[in-house]
Structures are given as structure tokens and as C-alpha cells.
Amino acid sequence: MRSMELDRQAELNAELETLRPDLLRFARLQLRDAGAAEDAVQETLLAALLGSHRFESRSSYKTWLISILRNKIIDIIRGQSREIAATSLADDEAGDDLLAESLFDRRGHWQPATQPGRWADPEASFEQQQFWRVFEACLDHLPGKTARVFMMREFLGFETDEICKETGISSSNCWVVLHRARLGLRTCLETKWFAGAGA
DSSP: OHHHHHHHHHHHHHHHHHHHHHHHHHHHHHHOOHHHHHHHHHHHHHHHHHTGGGOOSSSOHHHHHHHHHHHHHHHHHHHSOSOOOHHHHHHHHHHHHHHHHHHBOTTSOBOGGGSOOOOSOHHHHHTOHHHHHHHHHHHHTSOHHHHHHHHHHHTSOOOHHHHHHHHTOOHHHHHHHHHHHHHHHHHHHIIIIITTTTO
């Protein structure tokens, strides 16, 4: 019995090392701070090593690790300073305005070159690992505040009130930022993924 436990532990340790780059990429996307991402991943790996006896194989090991990491990231975000530099907000808003201007004409209609096309098969794309690489790249090109609000809502599951409290924005501004994030991601995915059939 002890031999089986040692074999299982060795197997889980090897998988930890294999999954570490994916965990780090996930943390960097959420936190946008390499040091904080590294800390979150290290804490996750330590928690996984210490709590490996609690892993019951009901989900994949990667899913279990990401759920641990997700909780660490939420703790970090909630623990961060509540202040946002006014200059970063101004920069983000200028970037949001430029994005909106590049997509729509003065009457609010799509610019001919940016009008959304027909997507081939979005559900099949979600299955492809390359799609997620492109998605991450698109997310990295959003303005910082926009990406952060989107990640807090869609990946970390924060409620609107909590996002507003953490970022210092109003509820209506939060919805505008989320709308702009979705438009920006849609535009990027249109040109970088779906138009090129994932090339």
C-alpha cells in the first residue's frame, strides 16, 4: 500500500512540473504582474504538494490545480491596494476610445472593414489549444483596466459590485468597460483567428 502511495506522489510531482508553465500563463493573464503571478503559482504548487492526499481524481489534476490557483489569484486581487493611478485610467480610457472609433463610424454603424464576418465553427475552435493562445494574445492587447475588469468578471467570477469596489469604477462604467472588452476581443478574434481559419 505504501509503495502505491509513493508511486502516486511521484506521478503527481512529475505532472506538477509539466503543468507549471500553463499555471504561470494563467496567473500572468489574471494579475498582469510577473512577480505576483510567480508567487501565486509557487503557493499553488506548495498547496498541491502538501494537500495531494486530498486529490480524489474526480477531475483532472490540471483542473484541480487551476481551482487552487484561481482562489490564490482572487485572494491577491482582493488584497491589493484599492487605489488606481489616475494616469493609468486616463491611458486606458484613451485606448478604449480609439478602439471604439476604429470600429464604428460617426453614426454608430460598423466601419466596412471591421464589420463582423461569419464565423466558421466557434464551438470546434474552443476545443483547439491554438485558439486559446490567440485568445490570450488578444486579451494581452486590450488596455490594462479593460482586460482586468473582463478577467475579474469572466474568469474569476467576481460580481459587478465587487469589481467596482476593487477597481474604483461605477457600475455603469463597469458595464461599458465589459462591453468594450468583448468588442475588442471579438475584433481581434475575427482578424487573428476566425478570418484565417485558425492559421
